[in-house]
Amino acid sequence: xxxxxxxxxxxxxxxxxxxxxxxxxxxxxxxxxxxxxxxxxxxxxxxxxxxxxxxxxxxxxxxxxxxxxxxxxxxxxxxxxxxxxxxxxxxxxxxxxxxxxxxxxxxxxxxxxxxxxxxxxxxxxxxxxxxxxxxxxxxxxxxxxxxxxxxxxxxxxxxxxxxxxxxxxxxxxxxxxxxxxxxxxxxxxxxxxxxxxxxxxxxxxxxxxxxxxxxxxxxxxxxxxxxxxxxxxxxxxxxxxxxxxxxxxxxxxxxxxxxxxxxxxxxxxxxxxxxxxxxxxxxxxxxxxxxxxxxxxxxxxxxxxxxxxxxxxxxxxxxxxxxxxxxxxxxx
Numbered sequence: 001x002x003x004x005x006x007x008x009x010x011x012x013x014x015x016x017x018x019x020x021x022x023x024x025x026x027x028x029x030x031x032x033x034x035x036x037x038x039x040x041x042x043x044x045x046x047x048x049x050x051x052x053x054x055x056x057x058x059x060x061x062x063x064x065x066x067x068x069x070x071x072x073x074x075x076x077x078x079x080x081x082x083x084x085x086x087x088x089x090x091x092x093x094x095x096x097x098x099x100x101x102x103x104x105x106x107x108x109x110x111x112x113x114x115x116x117x118x119x120x121x122x123x124x125x126x127x128x129x130x131x132x133x134x135x136x137x138x139x140x141x142x143x144x145x146x147x148x149x150x151x152x153x154x155x156x157x158x159x160x161x162x163x164x165x166x167x168x169x170x171x172x173x174x175x176x177x178x179x180x181x182x183x184x185x186x187x188x189x190x191x192x193x194x195x196x197x198x199x200x201x202x203x204x205x206x207x208x209x210x211x212x213x214x215x216x217x218x219x220x221x222x223x224x225x226x227x228x229x230x231x232x233x234x235x236x237x238x239x240x241x242x243x244x245x246x247x248x249x250x251x252x253x254x255x256x257x258x259x260x261x262x263x264x265x266x267x268x269x270x271x272x273x274x275x276x277x278x279x280x281x282x283x284x285x286x287x288x289x290x291x292x293x294x295x296x297x298x299x300x301x302x303x304x305x306x307x308x309x310x311x312x313x314x315x316x317x318x319x320x321x322x323x324x325x326x327x328x329x330x331x332x
Contacts, residue, residue, distance in 0.1 A: 001091040001194050004028045005072040015046035016084045017220035021055075024088045029058045031056050032088030034096040034188060036133070037063030037175070038070050042082040045173035045180040052177055057205050060121070063175040064135045067164040081166060095191040096124030100176045103183045107140035108147030114187040115148055122189050128152055129189035134160040135174055137183040140230045144185050157198045235254045248301070274300055 004027035010016035025031060027245050035055070039048050045065065052061045068083030069078030089096075099117025101110040111134065119125045132152070136144045139160055146156060163172035174184045190196070249256060254266050274281045281300040 001089065001094065001269065002028050003087070003089050005074075005085065007070055007072055007074070007077045007084045007085045009077055009084070009151075011080075011082065013043040013084075014051055016043065016082070017048065017051040020084055021051075024086045025167040028088050028090040030090055031059050033058070033091045033094060034060045034062065034089045034098075034190065034250050036087040036188075037061065038066045038083075038087070039063070039186065040070075040078075040081055041065055041171045042080070042085045043084055045175055049175050049180050052175070055177075059177075060098045061175070061177040062133060062135065062186055064161075065161040065165060065172045065174075066157065067166055078148065089190070089192070091192050091194075092191045095122040095124055096188065097124070098176050098186065099178065100174065100181065100184050100186045100190045102181055103137060103140055103185060107136060107143035107185055108150070110140075110171045110185040111136075111144035111147035112151055113189060114185045115151055115189070118187045118189040122191060124189070124191055127191075128156060129188040129191055131157045131159065131189070132190040132199070134158060135186045136160075136162055137172060137174065138162050138168075138184075140183075140185065141233065148187070149263055157196065157200060170187045208224075300302075 004024055006020040006027065008016040008020040010019055024035075035052070037052065039045075048063060050300035052059075052063065055061070066083070066085075068081075069076055069083040071077070072085060097112035097118040098121060099119075101114040101117070103110045115126070115132070119127065119129070122129075126134060129152075132148060133146055135197070136150060144157065149156075163174050165171040170182070170212045172183055173180050174186045175181070176186060248254075252266075253269060270283050271280060272283045
């Protein structure tokens, strides 16, 4: 049994897929028994479907769109919003199957039906696989897991993740060899010839920071408001941000309330290391003489795509500590 990965950021979807698949096949020593396909929305689902349909019939296909880029043992890969990642498992003596069912209103039932399809394709109907890989559209994860556990029990190994797009705009997709869908559950079952086990370690660590979600729309978290309790100017500073919408005009290096013409201050934009997180950000260095809060405010933003950015602000501009607040910027 062999496992390998490959990736591409070539602009033309079919060229990108063929490039990555050729390298994957070399690393595996042949065609994979199971192929997981991860692609950003820059590669249309229909183009990915056409590519996988030309593969040998014995290759089981499980695919989904992802956010921003892919990561392999060679690093993080992304170019102008494009990224394609392939994960392949070659085990000619093993048994593998994939099923996909549209969600409609019951993701749990869809997961159970997709599981039955996958077991049938593997030739193992009624058996318990060594490992299940499941992918869903956002918001259906828990229901899908409950459906699978209802059929297989709570001891089966389940891995996977949700489909995504770059801006939480509903442009995600899932696919198998036969079709693509925007809202569906895809289930793969694995009966490899070698024993398998799983371990998990979160990429996040608890911190001392705590906040209350005060604004959200659907699955988009818009504001975590810690309130400015420790600032002597707390009430005066907090009121505009809590009561009024605000935005940032990067073209004019200005920030405003309600409308770009209602500018409240200007800033100098500079890339640099985050003051709170282990990442590169765009720092907003404000011209304090034009700010109503005179030297208290510090912001930094992290682009999430072409039209979306996550912002993190603090009330101690000099050292980047104090009361924190998150905000989401979306192109108007």
